[in-house]
Amino acid sequence: MEQTSESPQKTFTCQLCGLCSPFTYYGQKPPNTRAIVLLEECFVTKDPFSPDKEKFLVLGSTCSLCSKCVCVGSDCSLFYTKRFCMSCVNKHLDQFPRQIQAELAKKKQSSKAAVS
Amino acid sequence: MDSDRRRDSRSWDWDSPQCRARLDEIFFREQDYIQAGSPEHKEFWAFFDRFQRFKTKRDMAGPGASRGEDSGRTGSGKVDLGLPKDYDARYRINVSVCSRDIEERLGKSEHRSRQRSSGPGSQEVSDCRLALLHFLDFSQRQSFGKLAKLRREQKNLPIFQYRDRLVELVRRHPVVVVAGDTGCGKSTQVPQYLLSAGFTQVACTQPRRIACISLAKRVSFESLNQYGSKVGYQIRFETTRTTATKLLFLTEGLLLRQIQQDRTLAQYQVVIVDEVHERHLHCDFLLGVLRSLLADRPDLRLILMSATINIKLFSNYFSSAPVLQVPGRLFPIQVIYQPIPPEEQPSRSEKMDPRPYLRILQGIDQRYPPEERGDLLLFLSGVAEISTIQEACQIYATHTRRWIVLPLHSTLSLVQQDKVFDIAPPGVRKCIISTNIAETSVTIDGVRFVVDSGKVKEMSFDPKAKMQRLQEFWISRASSEQRKGRAGRTGPGVCYRLYAESDYDAFAPYPVPEIHRVALDSLILQMKSMSLGDPLSFVFIDPPPTASIQTAVTYLKDQGALDNRSELTSIGSLLAQLPVDVVIGKMLVLGSLFNLVEPVLTVAAALSVQSPFLRSSQHNPDCATARQPLHSNQGDPFTLLNTFNAWVEVKGERGGGSRKWCRRRGLEEQRLYEMVNLRRQFKDLLKSHSLLESEDSAPSGGDRGQRRERLTERRKLHQLKRDHEQQEGSKRKVLRLEEGQDGEFSSGSDTEETGRKKKDKEGSGQNMDIQEVKFKLRHNVSRLQEAVSISQDLSSRQQALLKLLLCRGLYPQLALPDEHNTTRKDSEQVFHTKNKQGVVIHPTSVFASDPEVLHVPEDDTGEMGPDRKDSSRHQLLAFVTLLETNRPYLSNCVRVPALQALLLVANSVDTNADCTRLVVDGWLELELREPEEALKVLSTALSLRAEWERLLLAQLGQSSAQGVSRKVMEKLSEGLVRFLLYTEVTYSLRRLAAFQTQNLYVGPQPDSELSRTEAPDLSLLFPGAEAKPDPIKGGLRVTSFFTYNCLADSKDLYSECLRTFWTCPNCGLYMPLTPLERMHHEASCRPAGEQQPDEEPESVKSSSSSASSLTRVYHCDVCNEDLNLTSTEILKHKRQHMYTAK
């Protein structure tokens, strides 16, 4: 083990759910992605669930409206041509297509059911 | 668009592999993110099919559904998000794929219609690209889902709440105790908290190797590191440690060895000692070492992690270190006391009564519906108990079809052990019958019911009998709670205790720590080599009994590892570095001297691991037949040697076929893999201590093509290993209801079955066994075969020498066959050791089935009286272990010729005046018929031993002469072999009775002129030895192990009647000599050719030029003059004085 202190690990933290994880890259063109381009600036790490290969995993990005750092989990954000955090989505729900509105309503209901 | 499709469908078929291959050339090229042929590629096409089906279904549902008329911008003065009007799922994906190839095909396809017929058109390319985007999105979601779940689980661990508090404590205190029960998450989380708080170079010790591996895997996974980089493990044969490693899981023993090399442990910033409550020998010792190390390393952080057992002890040991208490996460467990009624209590001689256990199974069946899942874990004390209860439960299980009965203990094959993790089919429960291995070492999920017998079998050491003892005890309250806790890991549970609550209250609070139970030889040796001072004054957390330390010191002295002042000898310091028992280490060192390294390495490795012979197949006649050719009636180490050699042979010829070969013979192949690894480690150790020459540096030659081939193979093997690691532990198979029935009893067919199933699980192409892969990566099979072929078909001479080495290594672990064994049944053969009478041979030993080879041949004996049997063929057994279970058993025995072996290895040989009566180590008496023969044997032995000792020291680099020449070594081994095989001396051999040992010695004699004048003479003949009257035994102490004429029946040392005329065959000297004088002469007067003291060239050079190499400077005290004389001349000179003195 070498004793040299590396620069502290950069950590991504979702401002909504608190999910925390080190990231290795921020931007639209993670290394080794070849023909793949991200359509937003993302916090990216190596996919720990496909060990050995160099696969990437997007952890999250910033909300295009409020600039909050949010994870890509469906409880925290939504991508529809741009990234929106869930609070912004709810604020502007009417501008989203019907499909998305329906989906969100359905999810709300099922989570309510699960709680009660 | 529709017409397009129709036209395409004539030439384009999505299901055709050729068409798909065309797209592969565009999307999944060598340089792409996903390559054709990779697992992801396969997944993509599977996804593609699903995606197409979904699209078709949606299209049939009709268009228009995606019309977004209602996404109206109904004003309200809000920001316009600028979202597209029409909904498209594509907009929800945050990735895009574009390459020149794709763009070209999409953009210009209209103009290149000729490609239509042969290749994908723009439509296909675009379809495929869309599918790829959805696939990428899908896999991102999947992986992120796993990550989110992982983080949720981490957050839910009880220890999560204490994260900041822990970091704070560690920052402020050099030592912190973390106490938390099962399931609180301390082992996986604490190291991670420290890493993310900025600590680095963290070592975390574990009592078990397997935990090091699994924790490293888990933590590396949780911290999203690529496996093997920042989080690693290091165990005996394996390490994933690199320069980037920041967190290392390692065994306690290994950390201790690191401290041996790196006194202040400068390589670590934090040391976590996990599971300290288990109180293993190594752990207790490690704590002591760390405690004294803290003074030199004020910056070192030490964290002790423990179950909530006896926490004060640990805290106090480290000057009241702060304790962080973390609640465990156990579900409520109902405790039911069901003491066994007296009539069902097991009596000492009989088997256990299974009724109390069966009642519990019945009770569960009555009370809990089968659809409510939950398995049963039953704790018993030992293997015999397990098989008794297993048999009874199996009958019940077969009858009810609601249980699968599985045994669990460490002597089972690994495949059998592994079954406890498999899943029972619906409506059926597992009934796992286990030793205390399931209390801490093995954790099985899904257990709802625990049955606790309250008993445990524990090893203890009896210093008086020098014997290990496996005895049954009541468990402690702490163990009892631990067992109970196993029922509440995954849900509420029930614990049935087969004892009364009052029994429980009477239990000891904690188990007896190992340091109070076991022999401390290795510990004391290690302490000596770490210069920790007097073991009696070392501050242990719980000091071991003084007697056990003293016994260990005496033992190490007997073994030659410590000298008389309890300092480490050269052999001792080497032994301290070998991670094996002292006796095994000694064998290795001894073997390195002779040309027997290869077989000794194998035997040493074999004796250091569990026996590869499975107990369960012992009664299987097919296995017994198949094993027969491996047996050697020389002793168990030879059987192991044969087995290993044969296995390597099979490995070389058939590779993976060895698995089947092992199964046929009832061998646990895992043990053979362990042996081959250990063997390699021993070899490296010997090399690093220059006890073994390094092999030719040329890496096994071969031309370039062969090298490349080897390289390709290695790459392939590495890939296989990685693949295995990926899929490892992914799926658990479902047990068959019949599983338990065939289990132990017909292991042959059963394991065959398991093998087949395993293959299925591994998938079609990968028939290769992971052990085989690791083996091939680690070892060069052909080189191993070469090494092994040396030890195959040993000549009888080599065999004799090897036996002597084993015997010297194992000494003083010797057993004498009882004189009446010839008249006893095979099963009732009795043996005696110095400290324990009436021991028997373990049924697994070759001598249990073939005891005749130990008997003195009838025709050879000459009866000298009722209890004296004379023969030249007496034998002793050297043994590795003496363990008392229901009887004291010897295991791993080798037979050796008694007289020769004793004279060559014993620490104490006492004789009478004419050397016809020898007493060895104060317990064995040998009487030789002919004084003439007796003298010859003794003097040969003395000179062989002196030479052996000299060469051994030279080999260990202790004498000025560096190394040992091959010629000298061969001469010695020739001499030893001749002595072992061709000594035809008739003698009797018996154990001294207690009353005989009382007045064994003449005791100190009044100072006589004679003995004083004799002294310088002896020192000349045995350099380094101060021959003087023995202050206790009387007689003359000639060497450290040989005392002449001290036995009580001795006659006067120089009485003329003992003097007989004798002619020296070498120098022709003819004069009347006492036995002792003759021995001196013989030892010093070697044939002219041998006399060259070539081992000391310097001393020859420095001596005066006129002196011939045969003479030495001798100072005669009587003449007070320095004389230049040959040995014989010295003897003559002194005899003059002797006569004049009279």
Ligand SMILES: [Zn+2]
């Ligand atoms: Zn979030």
Ligand SMILES: [Zn+2]
């Ligand atoms: Zn927002």
